[in-house]
Amino acid sequence: MQAALNGYFTIWTVIGAGWLAAHLRILDDNARRVLSRLAFTVASPVLLFTLVARADLKHLFSSTLVVSGLAILAMVISYLIVARVFLGPGRLADRVIGTLCSSYTNAGNLGLPVAAYVLGDMTWMAPILLIQIGILQPAALALLDVAAARGTGERLSWARYATLPLRNPLTVGTLAGLVVNAAGIVVPELLWAPASMLGAVAVPAMLIAFGVSLRLDPLPGRGPHARELLLVTAGKVLLHPAIAFGLATWVFRLPIEQVLAVTVIAALPTAQNIFVIAGRYRVGYRLARDAIFISTLASVPVIIAASTWLR
Secondary structure (H helix, E strand, C coil), X not given: CHHHHHHHHHHHHHHHHHHHHHHCCCCCHHHHHHHHHHHHHHHXXXXXXXXXXXXXXXXXXXXXXXXXXXXXXXHHHHHHHHHHHHHCCCCHHHHHHXXXXXXXXXXXXXXXXXXXXXXXXXXXXXXXXXXXXXXXXXXXXXXXXXXXXXXXCCCCCHHHHHHHHHHCHHHHHHHHXXXXXXXXXXXXXXXXXXXXXXXXXXXXHHHHHHHHHHHHCCCCCCCCCHHHHHHHHHHHHHXXXXXXXXXXXXXXXXXXXXXXXXXXXXXXXXCCHHHHHHHHHCCCHHXXXXXXXXXXXXXXXXXXXXXXXXX
């Protein structure tokens, strides 16, 4: 557990570095946008490629994959229903970001240390990474592309709709990794070294940009999105793990170690790349930032309680 807490500490230290750089006027809002674009268009696609290309496909397609997938689907439906009832009609792009905030787990830079030191095996993160990178994220990005086209009055043909996922660098990186993995293509070590270096830029760039935003923008929790913020953060750290636990325990009757794994994974906070996506499409930016901030804090006691109770 100490090492998992170290993972949280590392994340907040890098965020703090971004905050301090903005406070000292080393980085400004333009620098934040540059860092976000760098993470979105260059570093993150390469990171996703390396993760998926090297993943164990046998471990990917396990019973926990089904449970995690159904839990995410339940969260998506729950958010859309509750948002419609309590928030009223909303724009497509806003609802997409809200859905991601309530259901997209930080399975990478925080999930991996939690899996290693709470669950004892980092490969527990493989199924959730597959669902999010291979299904949830491409679908969300395609919808955001559609919303952006509508906003500019652009008319899209069916061919353009069908190829929207292939125009997004994150989706391209993911699909390329799946092809390399499934086909057994051997990537020369000469190429892995620069790919790993580029991919390593993604998480620090996201976190520093996030820290700059915390300093330059209004404090989290303030503004017209406060009600939706409560909705998505409560859903992410409370309802999401509760659904995963219920499915694993009473529907699929999984062994206790698998119940623990899917519950802890679902309790992880909103992923930082939602902040980058929101910034890229210029929609739900404050909601994404605040949801990440609050859910990262709130997830700590939930994960500790779940891991203590289910052992």
